[in-house]
Amino acid sequence: MIRFEHVTKRYADGTTAVDDLSFEVAEGELVTLVGPSGCGKTTTMKMVNRLVEPTGGSIHVAGRDIAATDPVDLRRRIGYVIQQVGLFPHRTVLENTATVPRLLGSGRAAAHARAAELLDLVGLDPRTYGDRYPDQLSGGQRQRVGVARALAADPPVLLMDEPFGAVDPVVREHLQSEFLKLQAQMRKTVLFVTHDLEEAVRLGDRMAVYGQGRIEQFDTPATVLGAPVSPYVADFVGADRALRRLAVTPVEEGHLERPPVVRIDDPLPRAALDGSRAVVVDEDGRPYGWLPAAPAAKGTVRELARPMDARVALGASLKEAFSAMLRYDAGWVAVVAGGGEGDGRYLGVLTPDRLHEALRRSVGEAADAGVTPR
Known part of the structure; x- marks a missing residue:
């Protein structure tokens, strides 16, 4: 579904944010990008919807080179969830969620019906929350609205940039659990950026561990924890990586x-x-x-x-x-x-x-x- 081929991003000051990156994300797969601040994981994700343009290589989504796609049209068809949520403060929750279907030409009634359906799916009763404004919601509720809005146009690809990073640990864990249930139903192709190793391990079908602008290991969380390929990865996942495997080993x-x-x-x-x-x-x-x-x-x-x-x-x-x-x-x-x-x-x-x-x-x-x- 998503394919990077020798992608590089180099800025005018000579900084290389991403260096010769090649990997694939299968349809319906959730891949977490994890690494220290400034390692290039957010740049990687933003190149998928052309918020950042690569300086070399190519990126394909659903078999199409995104360089040949109008960036506005591309963004309307790729869900995008960020830490700050980015809801319109002057619009109700229902109107916020209906934004993209309306931009894609859906009538007001159809867009609102779709928005209500998705609010219910993320655990927000539209009869209770639909007419509220963002400042009347808790941080966790705003994140749920952000996820619903990103799904409103039924995009095949979902980009998530530290989406649960601004809430407290208890709410964060609950949102992670709810998102896993949602993903099990919808099977979107997801790139999920996080600096939290526990989150990357818990959510990812596979995880990409970043060094500086490069992926050091790209595998299942169980394999990364059990068999890190380099001292860097071993140090990043920690000496207690065997204990972290508790989170990725199912009861049989x-x-x-x-x-x-x-x-x-x-x-x-x-x-x-x-x-x-x-x-x-x-x-x-x-x-x-x-x-x-x-x-x-x-x-x-x-x-x-x-x-x-x-x-x-x-x-x-x-x-x-x-x-x-x-x-x-x-x-x-x-x-x-x-x-x-x-x-x-x-x-x-x-x-x-x-x-x-x-x-x-x-x-x-x-x-x-x-x-x-x-």
Whole structure:
């Protein structure tokens, strides 16, 4: 979808912002560009919509050389989200979101209908927020409007320049989660600029680690963390890169232990427990709680079950599972069927030992599959 071929950007004072850059972004892929300030990542992104013109090489979007495309028309068909959002202060949220469809010739009613649909998609009820002005919104809400506006013309390509950098860490993490859900539905081709390694790892299908004007490594986050190709990349991702792999290693069925299971309305199975804790599930097979290894002599399973709040969906990251353990001070985490078709059925538990084992295996597999670090 996006292809850079030997692209260079050199300014009049001799500064080279981007030096002989070649890479491709596949259709529907989210690629994060990460590196220190001044390394050329924002320049790279701005060349895609011709806010910055390259001094050498070519850039193709959907098979077309953008140099042969009118820049205004190009920008109207590429979504663009920036840290400062850039909403028009004198227009309502609905009008802001409808801006690009209106510029592309949609009638007012159609543009507003599209805007309302997208506001709802990003979690802002248009009946509540549509008539508000930007200064009546929180920072996180303004960022959501910015994303909705960028998607309003249904662009195949989305450029995002530090879009969540101006909000506090809690809101930032929530926006990242919501954007991942949105991307799973819409599968836009995304270039996402960030200086935050954690954000790059969490969001990117692949990530480009920049040195000065050049990409030092371009691979999946798991491979970059597990097998950095140079001392520079190893230093950039940090000595604790193995721990960062918690965020990119999913919980799989092979990681799970399966202690005894009893149903909520079963008789108390003292003999069946045989010194083991048991998981209690409801009539639909969802986790309800747990029984201690030596439950009280009297009472029903329902009465004696203790809460089991620590749970994650299959496919969630090991980091999410570890966070749940810490948040609930739990010795295990219930893993349930998740995802778009998930129904919350109990599958097994992830223990600290199994989590550690899964992380070590993940690091080892990345080192075996990736380029041997220098």
